[in-house]
Amino acid sequence: MDATVKATPEIAWNYRHLFVNRGAYTLQSPRPRPENGRHYYFRPKAKGTGAALSLTGPTIRCHLEGEITIGLYAINPATQRSKWVAIDADYAGAMEDLLKLQYSLQQDKVEAALEMSKRGGHLWIFMERPALACECRIYICNLALELGVRIKGIGLAEGIEIFPRHDELRAGEFGNAIRGPLGIHRGANRRYWFYGADYDLGKQIGYLNRLRKLSEQQLRSFIAGKTMPLEFETKWHSPGRAAPFVPGSGCEFRILDHVGKVRKVGRNYVTRCPSCAGAGQDRSGDNLAISIENPRKYICWAGCTKEMIRQAVGCPIPGRQSP
Ligand SMILES: [Zn+2]
DSSP states (O other): OOTTOOOOHHHHHHHHHHHOOSSOEEEEOSSOOTTTOOOOEEOOBOTTTOOBOOOOHHHHHHHHTTSSOEEEESOBTTTTEEEEEEEEEOSTTHHHHHHHHHHHHHHTTOOOEEEEOSSSEEEEEEEEEEEEHHHHHHHHHHHHHHHTOOBOBTTBSSSBEEESOSSOOOTTOOOOEEEOTTSEETTTTEEOOBTTSOSSHHHHHHHHHHSOOBOHHHHHHHTTTOOOOGGGSOOOBOOOTTOOOOTTTOSOOOGGGGSOOOEEETTEEEEOOHHHHHTTOOTTSOSEEEESSOTTOEEETTOOOHHHHHHHTTOOOTTOOOO
């Protein structure tokens, strides 16, 4: 581990200016889970009081110096805006897709920075001023669609993931966090850099600061007349009218009978997605939303399909078992 890396308060200040959208953050566990060797992220709490910790300059310095590893949220809930869009790709052929996106963004005069990751990479676009999460998403979803780059989500297990992952947050929601760049990935036990500059904190931050930032006016000109592509709009899993008859079951499937403790967030119940949980994901227990008004409707924000969720709770949809 490069223990020699030193982060000055100035570097930490610049880092906050570039990346931090809100005080809340996550921390990657230094110890892997014995059952699967994964390092989970959790929201750190103050010892004694249990109050959620807020990101400080010294915490950012510890992250940059490799002592801890933080995760950053994409949306400021007070404004529904983000300072950046990050495109995460970690499948076979991920780098090709990211380079395709980066090249196409360049044609729009948008300079995107490519960061290495464990498999594949993260492509970062910075805003001149924080932009509405929903507008950022409309831009990147449409661009990916035009380029034939797959987006992970409903029905697609592989593809890019776009942060912000939500169009907006409701009261009390945090959305999804992404590993803070330039720290040490606990699982890989190494630091990942941006390709655009020497492997030195000061030079990396200097490079990011010099990148041309996307203005709201430009963003709006790119998405003029566009909406979220239909296939990426929220699709609730519900039996609906086309629900297959389940022979011999006698009663219909009710997701609420198969999940743990739920909490009410806006018009939904929120809980840990059983399918994500099976893969050791969704530690914050907020990926699955179940409509309060109609509990037959549910959705996993991480993109698990109805088939995956039904399989995970031991009630596979007849004839539609996933392998
Ligand atoms: Zn899920």
